[in-house]
Amino acid sequence: xxRIRSLALLGAATLTAGGLTALTAGPAQAADVNVARxxxxxxxxxxxxxxNGSGASVSSPVHTGAGALKATPAGSDNARCSQxxxxxxxxxxxxxxxxxxxxxxLGATGTGTQDVSTWTPGTGGGWQKLSTTFTTGPATTRVxxxxxxxxxQPAYFADEFSVFGPxxxxxxxxxxxxPGAPSGAAVSGQSQSGLTLSWNAVAGAAGYHVYQxxxxxxxVTGATRAAVTGLAAGTSYSFQVSAYNAAGEGPKSAPVxxxxxxxxxxxxxxxxxxxxxxxxxxxxxNGATVQRLSDVSAQYDIIAVSFADAxxxxxxxxxxLDSAGLGGYTVAQFKADVAAKKAAGKSVVLSIGGEKGTIxxxxxxxxxxxxxxxxxxxxxxxxxxxxxxxxNGLNPTYMTQALRALSAKAGPxxxxxxxxxxxxxxxxxxxxxxxxxxVKDILTVVNMQYYNSGAMNGCDGKVYSQGSVDFLTAxxxxxxxxxxxxxxxxxxxxxxxSGAGSGYVSPTVVNNALDCLARGTNCGSFKxxxxxxxxxxxxxxxxxxxxxxxxxxxxxxxxxxxxxx
Numbered sequence: 386x387x388r389i390r391s392l393a394l395l396g397a398a399t400l401t402a403g404g405l406t407a408l409t410a411g412p413a414q415a416a417d418v419n420v421a422r423x424x425x426x427x428x429x430x431x432x433x434x435x436x437n438g439s440g441a442s443v444s445s446p447v448h449t450g451a452g453a454l455k456a457t458p459a460g461s462d463n464a465r466c467s468q469x470x471x472x473x474x475x476x477x478x479x480x481x482x483x484x485x486x487x488x489x490x491l492g493a494t495g496t497g498t499q500d501v502s503t504w505t506p507g508t509g510g511g512w513q514k515l516s517t518t519f520t521t522g523p524a525t526t527r528v529x530x531x532x533x534x535x536x537x538q539p540a541y542f543a544d545e546f547s548v549f550g551p552x553x554x555x556x557x558x559x560x561x562x563x564p565g566a567p568s569g570a571a572v573s574g575q576s577q578s579g580l581t582l583s584w585n586a587v588a589g590a591a592g593y594h595v596y597q598x599x600x601x602x603x604x605v606t607g608a609t610r611a612a613v614t615g616l617a618a619g620t621s622y623s624f625q626v627s628a629y630n631a632a633g634e635g636p637k638s639a640p641v642x643x644x645x646x647x648x649x650x651x652x653x654x655x656x657x658x659x660x661x662x663x664x665x666x667x668x669x670x671n672g673a674t675v676q677r678l679s680d681v682s683a684q685y686d687i688i689a690v691s692f693a694d695a696x697x698x699x700x701x702x703x704x705x706l707d708s709a710g711l712g713g714y715t716v717a718q719f720k721a722d723v724a725a726k727k728a729a730g731k732s733v734v735l736s737i738g739g740e741k742g743t744i745x746x747x748x749x750x751x752x753x754x755x756x757x758x759x760x761x762x763x764x765x766x767x768x769x770x771x772x773x774x775x776x777n778g779l780n781p782t783y784m785t786q787a788l789r790a791l792s793a794k795a796g797p798x799x800x801x802x803x804x805x806x807x808x809x810x811x812x813x814x815x816x817x818x819x820x821x822x823x824v825k826d827i828l829t830v831v832n833m834q835y836y837n838s839g840a841m842n843g844c845d846g847k848v849y850s851q852g853s854v855d856f857l858t859a860x861x862x863x864x865x866x867x868x869x870x871x872x873x874x875x876x877x878x879x880x881x882x883s884g885a886g887s888g889y890v891s892p893t894v895v896n897n898a899l900d901c902l903a904r905g906t907n908c909g910s911f912k913x914x915x916x917x918x919x920x921x922x923x924x925x926x927x928x929x930x931x932x933x934x935x936x937x938x939x940x941x942x943x944x945x946x947x948x949x950x
Contacts, residue, residue, distance in 0.1 A: 418550075423558070424548075425449065425452060427450050430442055430454075434466065434467055435466040436462055439458065448545055450544070453543065454544065456532070458535060458537060458540075466543070468531075469529045470529075471527055473521065477519070481514060484544075486542055487507045487538050489534060490534070493517075493531070495528050496525060497523070503814075506811070506812050506814060507816070510777075564589050564635040567628055570582065579792065580616060580622065580793065584638060591629060593606075595626055597623070598622060598623050612786070617645065621642055625638050654769040654770070657829055659921075660947055660949045661875070662685050662922055662942065663802065663922070664931065664939065665688075665689045667691055667928075668707050673929035674933045676928060677711065677714050680932070686730075687733075687800065689734050692735075692739040692774070693771075695743045696758070698754050699748075699754060700746045701755065706719050727769065732769040734800050734802060736771070737759075746787050752787035755791075760791055769798070770801050779816050779820060784816075802829050803820075803830075808841070809833075813868060830872075830875045830921045831864060832876070833876075836886075839851065843911060845862075854901065858909070861876060861902055877925070880927060881930045884925070892937065900945075902920050903950060904950065922946040
């Protein structure tokens with residue numbers, strides 16, 4: 386049964402028994418201004434000073450406009466570019482910039498309180514917004530703001546550098562006016578628990594606020610669509626959108642109503658067990674045992690079909706079964722095997738990426754294409770969800786949009802897994818880690834690849850080499866203490882020495898690491914300060930390489946995973 390939710394009230398008014406009563410406006414507050422100068426580098430390096438001549442104004446790549454900063458670190462120089470801005474004492478300022486490259490820093494010194502700095506370890510080839518805030522001291526009128534890279538690293542780029550806050554009386558970049566109301570609001574992508582809202586772009590907008598029944602529920606940057614999830618089935622909701630920029634929030638759009646689908650039928654996907662074993666199934670022959678899905682050991686709870694194919698449409702994926710390479714395995718047989726695995730309580734997901742994956746999601750259109758095409762493949766083949774295994778970086782903003790849009794279509798039974806490289810999960814500021822945290826409410830498990838890595842930092846700040854129990858436990862600790870739930874952390878290793886270039890460990894080492902993290906036993910020199918009994922489990926590349934060694938990996942690690950507390 387449908388029920389209409391309350392519509393949002395428009396304007397500055399309140400509802401009384403007699404109707405709408407206008408609210409009295411308080412005293413106007415001066416809008417914040419951008420106290421930085423030439424933050425878009427449209428005037429070359431005017432107002433900027435770069436160490437040792439490390440900076441230059443370039444016309445490509447740029448985020449907006451015709452110019453951007455390119456600064457190149459050297460062995461003993463981090464390519465620091467700075468300017469001094471005029472500020473107001475006892476005031477808070479927001480410092481931000483669009484950056485691209487490895488190890489890009491943004492900060493402020495001489496604040497009179499606490500100097501600040503933020504950084505990104507890499508942007509995966511695209512632009513990423515860095516932002517931080519600082520508060521000035523009671524006598525502070527000038528602050529130095531800066532950006533820099535890291536010693537010996539490649540050149541970095543910066544654009545749209547801004548310092549927004551109260552006018553300090555010095556020269557400023559001209560501030561924008563309030564943006565207008567978005568037009569063209571529409572609802573699509575209905576499911577039992579979600580709706581997709583889209584609208585037209587507004588000139589001068591830095592982002593958009595989404596209102597559901599009068600309550601702000603999302604803020605969107607870099608896109609003109611939003612997936613609203615967690616809704617009740619068979620229910621109508623009212624939505625509005627407003628645009629904002631540094632001058633403030635503009636008026637809301639006209640209300641638009643969307644209704645979730647009814648239903649209440651059985652969950653189309655089996656639930657993932659508390660402790661799960663994940664294995665990648667190869668849709669190709671590379672010397673490992675050729676398998677059909679029906680051949681995959683029953684020890685595996687999640688089977689990741691490897692891999693989806695890129696298409697000519699940015700972000701969109703397809704799947705082509707290698708029937709010839711798999712000994713005449715037909716699409717009909719494959720679909721039947723997917724259904725049989727699901728009937729046995731297993732989850733079969735489609736993996737996107739891999740070592741040679743070329744799928745890129747860098748804007749709202751490609752995000753929508755990924756969600757739409759993934760959902761179509763889930764419906765066609767019966768996949769329970771998708772696995773993100775992009776090994777050439779990802780854009781956390783748009784990948785998050787894509788995954789939330791897919792979740793809105795698939796509902797709560799979606800199985801969402803990830804297999805980042807070790808370097809991708811060293812810092813919560815990395816794109817992969819940011820994405821995992823941004824979709825934590827719909828994320829099943831992150832099975833980081835503890836191989837092809839060399840040496841990496843553990844959560845205790847010490848460096849560990851791959852191939853040991855300490856490498857597995859100390860690096861897992863970064864994810865466990867960095868915001869992921871233990872049930873979302875798994876240990877990914879090769880099934881045999883042939884499964885990876887380096888990093889193979891025996892099943893005994895994997896089992897010791899599982900015991901150490903879940904029970905506090907069988908640890909090496911590193912022992913976590915607490916245990917994580919709800920740890921999800923382990924993953925391997927691949928079920929085929931496991932079969933090549935007679936199932937030695939799954940037969941040893943599977944019972945250990947399933948026997949965790």
